Amino acid sequence: MKAYGVTNSNLDSMIEFDKQMETPQGRDILVKILGVSINPVDIATRKKVQETKEPKILGYDGYGIVEALGPEASKFDVGEKVFFAGDYTRDGSYQEYEIIDERIVARAPKETSVEKSVAMPLVTLTASELLYEKLHINPAMDNRDKTILIINGAGGVGSIAIQLAHLAGLKVIATASTDEKVKWVKDLGADLVVNHHQDLIKQVHDLGIENVDYIIGLSDNDPHWQEIVELIKPLGIFATITNLRESQVADLKQKSVDFAWEWMFTKAKFKLAAMSTQGEYLEKLADGLDKGTIDSTVTKVFHGFNLDNLKRATKLVEAGHMMGKVVVKA
Structure with missing residues (x-):
């Protein structure tokens, strides 16, 4: 499958490469990615990457379709649309398929677009x-x-x-x-x-x-x-x-x-029992987006989930003048 990662601290080092698709274990689910959004943590994390042959996959907002379930996963069915922020200790959403723990995932809003939804989890x-x-x-x-x-x-x-x-x-x-x-x-x-x-x-x-x-x-x-x-x-x-x-x-x-x-990744990083609260917060977010009590803050969308658009979207955020969120949609 296609994945996008950086090999050093410079954005120019982001490349497209082939990655072996993983099989979900435990309470993990496999999600086919339909959209991501760019966050300052992507940039901060990239700037800490030392020269490496193993590309670092960023991306801490994702939206997609559940493709497979780990043996202990029971929260979702295959085919359901979900959204999430992610786990800092694992590969992020800049890839065609992502493995993620079901406890920090929620069903995506039913009446809200991919771009408006994926801008919001993190x-x-x-x-x-x-x-x-x-x-x-x-x-x-x-x-x-x-x-x-x-x-x-x-x-x-x-x-x-x-x-x-x-x-x-x-x-x-x-x-x-x-x-x-x-x-x-x-x-x-x-x-x-x-x-x-x-x-x-x-x-x-x-x-x-x-x-x-x-x-x-x-x-x-x-x-x-x-x-x-x-x-x-x-x-x-x-x-x-x-x-x-x-x-x-x-x-x-x-x-x-x-x-x-406050560091949003603490619960997943240390596998705290409280990590399930993140799925609960996202359920409330989905409900709020669909009911109109919460407004999505997406202000820019790049159509096409590819290397060029990930770089262009990142440059916008990295410039530091953006208002709201930037999304890359498949």
């Missing part, structure tokens, strides 16, 4: 774990007295985090830096918008808000660290998906602020 799992597991937000509770600041609201994770926070009833402040992105985050459910290229403390205070209950950092935290420390409420929670290089978590100590990392 970012939705990340946002769901941030809000529900790291910030401990219960969407069934009355959260109208709670305020969340989402830094980098127009990015992939930010775009779904805004929607989920809005659905949970929080007052949502999102950052965006251009008129187009301001409109984007407002349309997704942000109540208020501030510009992360300007003083966040002044802007939030000018909105009549002294402190916020929750802050999510979805871009480089260091330029905003003192703003984060100042704006978070005592006993609040700060969670992030990005590294801290110069920022000191101890700065949050006097406010007794909880700090949490």
Whole structure:
């Protein structure tokens, strides 16, 4: 079968090659890939690849048809359409057929297109774990007295985090830096918008808000660290998906602020029992997409699942100016 992988840290090293098709074992399923989407983690992972003769297969969003089941797999039937984000320890979705554990997979939306569906798994799992597991937000509770600041609201994770926070009833402040992105985050459910290229403390205070209950950092935290420390409420929670290089978590100590990392791949990497929650989150996503309570954030689609389109799509994301998600569809 065809597969696409990189042999070093440069995008130009991505090649098409023949790979032996695997047979699913245990709770694995074999999925014929019909679409993928590009994420920053694809780029970050590629940049760590040392020169190798065994191409590294990236791709952490996938949509396809179940072709075969492992002996312990019982969640799906052959022929069903599914979508998923994937497992960082295994080959990704840039291949014709992918092996994946059924516990982190869900049936694809029935009324939503391939491109709109496959744009959403990784970012939705990340946002769901941030809000529900790291910030401990219960969407069934009355959260109208709670305020969340989402830094980098127009990015992939930010775009779904805004929607989920809005659905949970929080007052949502999102950052965006251009008129187009301001409109984007407002349309997704942000109540208020501030510009992360300007003083966040002044802007939030000018909105009549002294402190916020929750802050999510979805871009480089260091330029905003003192703003984060100042704006978070005592006993609040700060969670992030990005590294801290110069920022000191101890700065949050006097406010007794909880700090949490989010890495979507943790549950599958360590084979935690909780990995099944990812399949459950994706089931809710499929339902939300079909019912229209969740909007897909796909903004660019390349038609044709091939080497050229994977490279072109990656270049768009790597440029760092994309709003929403980029998809490559078979």
